[in-house]
Amino acid sequence: MKAIRLSKVPVIAIVDDDEAMRDALSELLQVMGFSCSAxxxxxxxxxxxxxxxxxxxxTDVRMPGMDGIDLHRRLRALGSTLPVVIITSAPDPATxxxxxxxxxxxxxxxxxxxxxxLDHLRSVLGHDDGRDEQLDEEDLPGG
Structure with missing residues (x-):
């Protein structure tokens, strides 16, 4: 099996009106090798x-002004295919x-x-968790 080096560090945007949550997510993702903008x-x-x-x-669901779901809709209306993970402190089935x-x-x-x-991020980013590591070809999509 031939190993492939992955070196591009994915950049994750974090949108949340709660500063403590932004900081916690940024720290977690940076420790895991991602680059973040909050x-x-x-x-x-x-x-x-x-x-x-x-x-x-x-992005958080509940935020002043435009909420996370409306932000996602706005991005889609602009033609964006950016993967979006929604987080919330008040989960409900309708939302x-x-x-x-x-x-x-x-x-x-x-x-x-x-x-x-992290599992969701690895999935949407094609198994690249941002660290410069070796993966076997069979671990990659289509491999």
Missing amino acids: FDGAAAFLAHHAPGRFDCLI RARALDGGACAYLAKPVDDSAL
């Missing part, structure tokens, strides 16, 4: 968004259905389970 709301994120700038978005029907790759309750979040 934003305190949808407007701040949209001001910095450009196609290809981020590899995934993690979960809206998020997933809208194309979110995951809907996770706070406090977010670290391993579940």
Whole structure:
């Protein structure tokens, strides 16, 4: 089996009005080898968004102004295919259905389970967790 070096560090955008949650997610993802940019709301994120700038978005549902599901809809309306993970402190089936029907790759309750979040990120990023490591070809999609 031939090993392949993966060196591109995925950039994850975190949008949450709760500073402690932004900091906790940023620290977790950085320890796991990802690069992060954190934003305190949808407007701040949209001001910095450009196609290809981020590899995934993690956003809270409940935020002042535009909520996370509306942010996801706005991105889709702009033609974005950016993978989106929705997190919430108040999970309910209707909101979960809206998020997933809208194309979110995951809907996770706070406090977010670290391993579940990382599994979802690895899945949407094609098994690349951001670290420069070797993977066997059979571990890669189509391998």
